[in-house]
Amino acid sequence: MPHLPQSGDILPSEITPEAVYLNRRQLIAAGAGLAAAGLLPTAQAAGELAAKPSRYNVGGEEKNSLEQITHYNNYYEFGTDKDDPAKNVGTLKTRPWTVRVEGACEKPQTFDIDKLLKLVPLEERLYRLRCVEAWSMVIPWIGFPLSELLKQVAPTSKAKYVEFTSLADKSQMPGLLAGVLDWPYTEGLRIDEAMHPLAIMAVGLYGKVLPNQNGAPIRLVVPWKYGFKSAKSIVKIRLLETQPATAWNKAAPNEYGFYSNVNPEVDHPRWSQATERRIGEFLRRKTLPFNGYGNEVAGLYKGMDLKKFY
Numbered sequence: 001m002p003h004l005p006q007s008g009d010i011l012p013s014e015i016t017p018e019a020v021y022l023n024r025r026q027l028i029a030a031g032a033g034l035a036a037a038g039l040l041p042t043a044q045a046a047g048e049l050a051a052k053p054s055r056y057n058v059g060g061e062e063k064n065s066l067e068q069i070t071h072y073n074n075y076y077e078f079g080t081d082k083d084d085p086a087k088n089v090g091t092l093k094t095r096p097w098t099v100r101v102e103g104a105c106e107k108p109q110t111f112d113i114d115k116l117l118k119l120v121p122l123e124e125r126l127y128r129l130r131c132v133e134a135w136s137m138v139i140p141w142i143g144f145p146l147s148e149l150l151k152q153v154a155p156t157s158k159a160k161y162v163e164f165t166s167l168a169d170k171s172q173m174p175g176l177l178a179g180v181l182d183w184p185y186t187e188g189l190r191i192d193e194a195m196h197p198l199a200i201m202a203v204g205l206y207g208k209v210l211p212n213q214n215g216a217p218i219r220l221v222v223p224w225k226y227g228f229k230s231a232k233s234i235v236k237i238r239l240l241e242t243q244p245a246t247a248w249n250k251a252a253p254n255e256y257g258f259y260s261n262v263n264p265e266v267d268h269p270r271w272s273q274a275t276e277r278r279i280g281e282f283l284r285r286k287t288l289p290f291n292g293y294g295n296e297v298a299g300l301y302k303g304m305d306l307k308k309f310y
C-alpha cells in the first residue's frame with residue numbers, strides 16, 4: 001500500500017468528546033461531498049483535495065498508476081534505491097509545516113501550509129515528468145502556480161533568481177546519514193522561469209494529498225526540466241539577486257547544470273538523453289525538447305546556447 005498521509009495521525013476520538021466528534025464526522029462527510037463537487041478549495045476529508053481541471057494538460061498520454069508513481073521514486077533523504085522512499089517515508093512528519101519565503105521582497109512571510117492552501121487556486125494538472133536518468137512518467141498533480149505564492153511576498157526588482165530548500169532533519173530522514181549530497185537539498189530557477197504559469201507547487205496527486213514519497217506536503221514541479229529540479233518537501237524559498245548553488249550542481253558540476261532543461265541533443269556525460277523509458281512501457285520513446293513544453297517555454301531561452309547552459 002502506498003503511504004497516503006491522512007488528515008492527522010491522532011484519531012479525533014482520542015482528543016474530542018464523542019458527541020462533538022460524531023458531529024464533526026458528519027460535517028467532514030458533508031465536506032467530502034462538496035470537495036468531490038469541486039466546491040471547496042482545500043482538503044476536507046480523508047486526504048481528498050478539491051481542484052479544478054486545468055488547461056495545462058498533456059494530451060493523449062496514459063497516466064501512470066498510483067502504484068508506479070508512489071513506488072519508483074527518487075528521494076535520497078530516504079535512500080537511493082527506487083523503492084526506498086516508499087519503505088522509509090513513514091517517519092516524515094508533514095504537519096505542522098511552514099514554508100518561509102524571504103529575500104528580495106517587500107513582505108517576507110512564513111506560511112502555514114493549511115493557511116496557504118486557502119490562499120491559492122488548486123488545479124489538477126496532468127504533466128510529464130522526465131527524470132535525468134532517462135525514464136519518465138505522466139502524473140496527475142494537484143497544485144497551484146508558483147507565481148501565486150511569490151506574489152504574496154511582493155518580489156522587488158532585485159529578485160532575479162529563486163532558491164528552494166528541502167527539509168533536512170536527521171531524526172525524520174535516514175538517508176541524510178549517507179553523505180550522497182551536501183544537505184539540505186537545494187534547487188534554483190531564474191525568476192522568469194519561476195513566474196511561468198507551468199511552474200507549480202504540488203500538494204497532491206490522484207485527487208489526494210501528496211504521498212510522503214512524492215515530496216509531501218509541498219514540492220516544486222517544473223515540467224520542462226529534468227525531475228531533479230523539482231525539489232521535494234520544501235521549507236524555504238529565497239528570492240536572490242545572484243544565481244544560487246544547487247545540490248546536484250555542487251555534487252557533479254560537469255553532469256548537472258543550473259538550467260537542466262530537458263534536451264535530447266545534450267547527452268549526459270555517462271548516457272544519452274535522446275530517448276526515455278516510460279515507466280510501465282517496454283519500447284523506448286523519443287525525448288522531446290523541453291519535455292514537450294517547447295511551445296510554452298522555449299521563448300524563455302531565446303538567444304541562449306543551450307549546449308553551454310545545460
Ligand code: MTE
Nearest residue numbers: 073074075076131166185214227228230232
Ligand atoms: N527532492 C529532494 N529533496 N530529494 C531528492 O532526492 N529527487 C529529485 C526530485 N526532487 C529529489 C527531490 C529527482 S532526481 C526526481 S526525478 C524527482 O524528485 C522525482 O519525483 P517523484 O518521486 O515524485 O516522481
